[in-house]
Amino acid sequence: MQKEIEKKKALEALKEKIKSLTKYNEVVIVNDYDIDSCASASILWRILKKNGVNVKHITLSKGYEEIIAQKLKKMNPEKIVIVDYVPGRKFIDELSDMNITILDHHMHEEFLEKVDYYTTMDYIDLYAALSYWLYHAAKDFGIKNVEWLGRLGCFWDKCMENTEFYEKDIYKKEMEKMLPFNIMTSFSQTKGASKMVEIFDSSSSFEEAYEKVISDYDYIHAKKVFDEELQDVMFSRKAYPDIKLNIYFVKTRFKHMRVFVDYITYQSEGTQVFILNEITRFKFSFRTTLDINLVEILRKLAKKFPNFTGGGHKKACGALLFGENVEELLNEFIKEYKKAIQ
Numbered sequence: 001m002q003k004e005i006e007k008k009k010a011l012e013a014l015k016e017k018i019k020s021l022t023k024y025n026e027v028v029i030v031n032d033y034d035i036d037s038c039a040s041a042s043i044l045w046r047i048l049k050k051n052g053v054n055v056k057h058i059t060l061s062k063g064y065e066e067i068i069a070q071k072l073k074k075m076n077p078e079k080i081v082i083v084d085y086v087p088g089r090k091f092i093d094e095l096s097d098m099n100i101t102i103l104d105h106h107m108h109e110e111f112l113e114k115v116d117y118y119t120t121m122d123y124i125d126l127y128a129a130l131s132y133w134l135y136h137a138a139k140d141f142g143i144k145n146v147e148w149l150g151r152l153g154c155f156w157d158k159c160m161e162n163t164e165f166y167e168k169d170i171y172k173k174e175m176e177k178m179l180p181f182n183i184m185t186s187f188s189q190t191k192g193a194s195k196m197v198e199i200f201d202s203s204s205s206f207e208e209a210y211e212k213v214i215s216d217y218d219y220i221h222a223k224k225v226f227d228e229e230l231q232d233v234m235f236s237r238k239a240y241p242d243i244k245l246n247i248y249f250v251k252t253r254f255k256h257m258r259v260f261v262d263y264i265t266y267q268s269e270g271t272q273v274f275i276l277n278e279i280t281r282f283k284f285s286f287r288t289t290l291d292i293n294l295v296e297i298l299r300k301l302a303k304k305f306p307n308f309t310g311g312g313h314k315k316a317c318g319a320l321l322f323g324e325n326v327e328e329l330l331n332e333f334i335k336e337y338k339k340a341i342q
Ligand SMILES: [Mn+2]
Pocket: 036, 037, 084, 105, 129, 130, 157
């Protein structure tokens, strides 16, 4: 009951935010590379367009913030809306003269209060995709037929269980059908995601979007690479069965290891850590199905290791380590992790 009230509050506040966006003549929507972010961008695009706003899309991703900041300055739109993405401090400072709104569902970050900032987490401790919230808000703005986008977002943000979309074994049952979307957006830094948003905008059903994805030349190439690389990733596994922990070392031509992270964790129980060696830094993904808070563990690690930074959701986090001390960090992680699962 309490949850229902909070859910309603989160939704009402989101609708207020959207309403404030419809006042502008031109809006640029900035999205991340993942499916939820692309789906969110497409739902918001539909809503704003229908309400007379001139809307453009831009895809962002970590490592591209400087380029995109310059691009946005040149475009100089009346309003910038960032969906489902937590930008770096520098990005926010760089664009301090511009009119920015952030629509998000990650854990609240204080430094984002500098701009107009909305996260569902301020209203409800419920992990649901941003596209899920936008799908539910869309009806009020005269947009129907976007349930499939919210559903896709929930599937790839792995939060079906917190929504009406959940059924038993849904991840296993639908993996093959959903996988092409994730492969397409993860192969390139931003190109696949831009294409994904375009496909979402121009499709009126899941089936239509699916057909467009699987017949895309870039997708066909990426699928081949995915099949080859998956074998190596599985082979790299270091298992700690007594504490339900697996550590994977990823080597990939994909720009985002998330495609492997998702594919493996969706079929796993316990906690999975993925490490990608990017030469100048190590990239981490943490996932768990256990009742622990990964964000808290990462915050503790960041205090001990100044060259380590990370965050995200309780059960899914990303992090970066600038340096060589991976082993030391992993040992510390295992120590904190053991405390947390007790
Ligand atoms: Mn998301």
